[in-house]
Amino acid sequence: MAQGQNRSEHTHGLLFLTDEQLRKGIEAMFFAYRGFTADPDRILAEKSYGRAHHRALHFIQRSPGTTVNNLLSTLGVTKQSLNRVLRTLIEDGLVLNKVGTNDKRQRHLSLTDAGRELEQALSNAQRDRMRSAYRQAGAEAVYGFCTVLEAMMDPDLKQHYDQLTGGDSV
Amino acid sequence: MAQGQNRSEHTHGLLFLTDEQLRKGIEAMFFAYRGFTADPDRILAEKSYGRAHHRALHFIQRSPGTTVNNLLSTLGVTKQSLNRVLRTLIEDGLVLNKVGTNDKRQRHLSLTDAGRELEQALSNAQRDRMRSAYRQAGAEAVYGFCTVLEAMMDPDLKQHYDQLTGGDSV
DNA sequence: AATAATATGTCAGTGTTGTTGACATTCCAA
DNA sequence: TTGGAATGTCAACAACACTGACATATTATT
Numbered sequence: 318m319a320q321g322q323n324r325s326e327h328t329h330g331l332l333f334l335t336d337e338q339l340r341k342g343i344e345a346m347f348f349a350y351r352g353f354t355a356d357p358d359r360i361l362a363e364k365s366y367g368r369a370h371h372r373a374l375h376f377i378q379r380s381p382g383t384t385v386n387n388l389l390s391t392l393g394v395t396k397q398s399l400n401r402v403l404r405t406l407i408e409d410g411l412v413l414n415k416v417g418t419n420d421k422r423q424r425h426l427s428l429t430d431a432g433r434e435l436e437q438a439l440s441n442a443q444r445d446r447m448r449s450a451y452r453q454a455g456a457e458a459v460y461g462f463c464t465v466l467e468a469m470m471d472p473d474l475k476q477h478y479d480q481l482t483g484g485d486s487v
Numbered sequence: 488m489a490q491g492q493n494r495s496e497h498t499h500g501l502l503f504l505t506d507e508q509l510r511k512g513i514e515a516m517f518f519a520y521r522g523f524t525a526d527p528d529r530i531l532a533e534k535s536y537g538r539a540h541h542r543a544l545h546f547i548q549r550s551p552g553t554t555v556n557n558l559l560s561t562l563g564v565t566k567q568s569l570n571r572v573l574r575t576l577i578e579d580g581l582v583l584n585k586v587g588t589n590d591k592r593q594r595h596l597s598l599t600d601a602g603r604e605l606e607q608a609l610s611n612a613q614r615d616r617m618r619s620a621y622r623q624a625g626a627e628a629v630y631g632f633c634t635v636l637e638a639m640m641d642p643d644l645k646q647h648y649d650q651l652t653g654g655d656s657v
Numbered sequence: 658a659a660t661a662a663t664a665t666g667t668c669a670g671t672g673t674t675g676t677t678g679a680c681a682t683t684c685c686a687a
Numbered sequence: 688t689t690g691g692a693a694t695g696t697c698a699a700c701a702a703c704a705c706t707g708a709c710a711t712a713t714t715a716t717t
Binding site: 331332334336338339340341342344345346347348349350351352353355372375393440446448449450451452453454455456457458459460461462463465467468469470471475477478481482 | 501502504506508509510511512513514515516517518519520521522523525542545549563610613614616617618619620621622623624625626627628629630631632633634635636637638639640641644645647648651652
């Protein structure tokens, strides 16, 4: 195949992209996401938890004292779905549920020591793979990686992302 | 925050990475994957299909005449799980199931015209977002994006990916 | 020819995670 | 005081993954 046909180029100021290149990105996302979740999944399976528990632990750790509503819109699930997960985490002593002082309707969520411990184990496993991938790829690639991912997000999800990551440079 | 502390650097030949940067990548993957599936999901919902149907259609389109076993290892699910999806797609006239000529135990899968049509609609929706993200991010970023994703894959998944994408340059 | 292995399909049961819809409670605010 | 917001909970359901067991061709091996 001729080089020019299969390489990213700027044509009329726009990036020229073949369907093949786009398809490659789509498949990269599919296969990479499987790797992305594989390590935490193994730990979760031992404790008979699922990905939903991981996600809840992650975002509670990330924003200690967050409310249920905030967590709901971050995760993008229904409250019934989240509630099932939260209930088991609270029963198992991994998550604390504190009635708000200002607004007593709200519940502020935080991790217990045991919760932090599991979240750390899950995060470490996931970060190890991410670190290894980053190092294989190099600093420039990491910058591109985040840039494309950010451009792929829905605007409302992007807002949650920006709020969490605080606009830190990559 | 001081610049040097929060920027990717090479230290002793290794990329220096803070937990914060790794966490950012993890969250970027989470939020971006939601965007990645959002558009096809809307089309699938109308036809009362799910993501599993999309994945099957995608990889059959990608490797016409592929066998059930090959599709199984690409998708990484059990044959019972795939069979449920394949059966509905065959019944609905989207997928063809042809007995092998060499080995009559095998079934060779391919798309019908209707199958190609739906796969195109799903792919177009997904590619549109990918194209838009690529163009926002630029050619260099796209290269980095794929590089990091490839480094994140499990080796056995990477093999499937390489086989499909055929080592084309990004 | 008999036997083992392979490729596929199917049935039954189970678990996680998502959905709707309905309803109760508590509390803030107009 | 009334309306709405935040939360929790119950029930039913669907998608999609899993395991285990079993059936049926077909091919490979001995």
